[in-house]
Amino acid sequence: MIIDCHGHYTTAPAPHDGWRDAQKAALKSGGDIDPSYPDISDDEIRESIEKNQLRLARERGADLTIFSPRASVMGHHIGDAAVSRAWTRRCNDLIARVVGLYPENFIGVAQLPQSPGVPIADSIDELKRCVNELGFVGCNLNPDPSGGHWTAPPLTDRAWYPFYEAMVELDVPAMVHVSGSCNPNFHATGAHYINADTTAFMQFLQGDLFADFPNLRFIIPHGGGAVPYHWGRYRGLADMLNRPPLRQHVMRNVYFDTCVYHQPGIDLLFKVIDIENILFGSEMVGAVRGIDPETGRYFDDTKPYIEALGLSETDKALVFEGNARRVYPRLDAQLRARGR
């Protein structure tokens, strides 16, 4: 079984995005920031999924996608906590509908109603609703709700602890995932995403978060940002900062996906990172949608890169399935309940 740990609903039906536009207009005009939600039929959802994510997953041979709202438009920096909460509920409810229509192919991961300066504890209710009522198995945690101004405390700060306690209680992991950038310095998918990955890892290295939360688990997407390429630098920095080796200090709790869009990058990832810490992912349909002229395949079709590695069957099973089931125990439980 092949589990893609990183898929976003980037192809939601137009009325869903229209609702967000109406909300943003209301925010400007002082109107209702939680306007009535349009009727979106099951067929509209089916079309948006079957023509895109499901078609590609089938073509590429993935069975199940861990699926969350479109990350780049979470837009936590837009409006206030009430705006973020209303939009987030709509987004998560839409994911739940996709999962309801395709329970064999998708499983939900929650967007959070984060907002700059608002305590993360305010996101716990939505996490619980998504996990307990909608059957979601994880969440996307934004380390920078300001959208590129980085005004929140580091992820190792105690300000985040109430949320971590909820994650541990529910036994769900978080993917560290920023949203769009309102800072013109940072292109969202080309700089802000990758920088956030690198930043989060270095925060974990500097701090000692996992001594306080030994069961807390994070997925750092996009192949871990710059980290595997600079693995020597990070091993050296751990040493300079008198931290234990990374394998003990960080990598019992942190996992990287395989959203790295060329063979040499995937080769490097698997060379330096232990197989137990790598989860198959494609970020599909996402950041890079074109075909690589050098291979004739989609850049984000990451499965062939992994297949070219010549991994043992055991290692392949870990990357494509086993690690995801271990990191997302609620996914494992749901699959087992269905005999998968």
Place this chain on the structure above:
Amino acid sequence: MIIDCHGHYTTAPAPHDGWRDAQKAALKSGGDIDPSYPDISDDEIRESIEKNQLRLARERGADLTIFSPRASVMGHHIGDAAVSRAWTRRCNDLIARVVGLYPENFIGVAQLPQSPGVPIADSIDELKRCVNELGFVGCNLNPDPSGGHWTAPPLTDRAWYPFYEAMVELDVPAMVHVSGSCNPNFHATGAHYINADTTAFMQFLQGDLFADFPNLRFIIPHGGGAVPYHWGRYRGLADMLNRPPLRQHVMRNVYFDTCVYHQPGIDLLFKVIDIENILFGSEMVGAVRGIDPETGRYFDDTKPYIEALGLSETDKALVFEGNARRVYPRLDAQLRARGR
């Protein structure tokens, strides 16, 4: 001949840092932010260099280091333009003394008196002084003088153009190099540096700066940040943004150094980046000072990684010497004048 394109004076004599402390104290107390500079003897400078950079360069087999003030304490975010200008002059003058004592081993690159919100044109005079009077061959340009708040416009913004005109006129390149971070999210050498490298590259990709300045040249240090690891992503983003292929669009003007502290990272760098775009560098004595238990060598001893690649003699000559002489024509001219 082996040229290390990336060395900082991280071991300056204590009175130099003491001057900066006095300046910062004066800034707080309302005193003179340009206090008298201590007497630092040639012997003090010799000791700080011979025990550190020169000893290591000799042990490792590098002949000449392109040498600049310690990047992490440029501290452009501290005080105002006058504070930055006074400190910057002291730092550059000290580099000039090192070069004067060891003209065969070091050549200068300038710190700039940048300051948040201050036009970059104000840095032109110091660049000209360093190049025309002190014989420097390049500069370090900080894309984020705010120290981790990223309040300046992107490097492709016309606000930077007056400085680029001066660079082109003087025929000197800039290394894109941030300083320390006053944002607790970003560890300086573990996150801020690498993020800035990635960010600058993506800005160049998004923009069309080199159409306006075909002779402008940037070195992106630390192996290009996350870029080579995500080379497929960047090739794909160039395609999605309707940009020409990276080789034409960015890589005629942008170079990466080899400050990547493990063999798999160096392997990747040389696999995906053209040999003409790679300059030998070590960032020594710098970010990571320890010995890698996996190799028994210093992490930042990057020469053996390159030697292990089995490059042709032609390619080795480019990486170790030829590319640096091409990117820094004033270095080449000085070397030729000395028959080297």
